[in-house]
Amino acid sequence: MSTHSQYIKTKEVAEILKVTVATVYKYVKEKKLKPVYEDSWQIDETLLFRPEDVEQLKEELTKPGYTTGDVAKELGIHPTTVAIYIKKGILKAEKQKYQGRELYFISEVELKNFKDRTKKTRSDSKQFYTRDLTYFLFQSYHNDSTHDFGRIVEVNDNDCTLVTLTGKEIQLSQDSTHGFKSQYKLIDKPYNTKKGYVKFLFPKPLNISHAIYETIEQLLVAAGPQNCKLTQTEDSILFEIKPTFIEINDVDLFTRMSTILKHGVKEGEVFIRHDGIFLKGNLVPLTIHVPKNFKEQLKKNAHKADMTLEEYGYTLMKERLDIKSDE
Incomplete structure (x- = not known):
């Protein structure tokens, strides 16, 4: 037979769970925690709980990782942006039940890896081409003297890094191209006012001559940089382009691009x-x-997330309804 001293009082439960006494009563009401006697407070002036029940609840309440809110604070971005990274597969997360709700959780290891990846390889929509449009990410180059082929893999303000098929890294600038010439140049085309973007997620090939890089290059040249967004991680490339028609005359190129897209x-x-x-x-x-005040708040949140009002509202609705983009 259990004795009174083996049970835990309400205040002690609150201390163990690191919550308020009111929250303990809330757990009882929600049937997350069952007292030994429903009416014990009338006799003992407190509810009594079995230690094993309290320990079980403590385990259930322990966070299995970082929430999207935690990650947002850690990275200094908006929670909606974190949710977008998860949806696009840029940030790996696992959906788990926590305090009665299904939430996404990111492990400590994944968050660290994500930070490392984004520090080294992330290229956002404002950084995948130089201001003068001379260089852009994945732009192909040929050297007529050495017959070498290369592609730009990193873009800075006015120069860039080119990698050849043999793995050699070369710094290109307006003053020095090392004999490399590119067939394709960017043109500052008018902004496409069509709504939304067509989005592609590609694995990041190791071979710089791969058709994925060729396809992105052709799309950038055809649509213009103002109508595209490009984000890359260590192993994937997210490419977004305004709705458009791409005219292709080369049959082989047409076949390769069709398959990739x-x-x-x-x-x-x-x-x-x-x-x-x-x-x-x-x-x-x-x-x-x-x-009106609701719309103003949405605008502020959209600005923090570096999104248009339409994009932000669309993302919120997708998250709320748990709808996939391709459904």
Whole structure:
């Protein structure tokens, strides 16, 4: 038979769980924690609990990792941005039940690896080409004298790093190209006002002559840098482009690009035509009316997340409804 001294009082439970007494009563009401006697407070002036029940609840309440909010604070970004990284597979997370809710959790190891990856390889939409449009990420180069082939793998303000097929790294600048010339140049084309982006997620090839790099190069040249976004990690490339039609005259190039784009599309649609490839967005109009102060707050949050108001609202609705982009 158990004795009174073997049980734990409400205040002691609160100290063990590192919560308030009121929260303990909340757990009892939610049936997360069952007292030994439902009416013990009338006799003992406190509820009594079995130690094993308290320990079990403590384990259930222990966070299995970092939440999206924790990661957002750690990285200095908005929680919505973290959620986008998870959806796109840039940040690995596992959905687990915590305090009665299904939440995404990121392990300490994954967060550290993510920080390391983004420090070394992340290239955002403002950094994948130079200001004068001379150089851009994955731009191909040839050396007529050595017959060597290379591709730009890193872009800074006015210079860049080129890697050849043999693995040699070369710094290119306006003053020194080391005999390398590029067939393709960027043109500052007008901004495409069509809504949304067609999004692609590619594995990052080790071979710089791979068709994935060739495809991204062709899309950047055809659409213009203002109409594209590019983010890369150590093992993946996220490429976003405004809905557009890409005219392709080379049959072999057309075949390679068609295959790459069909396999890599994550949001939007790819239509293969006889004269080129049509990239179509899948956004449709949705009109809602909200209070003015509500809209202003959304604008502020969108700005913090480095997103347009439409992108931010769309992301929030996807998260709330748990809808995948390709559904």
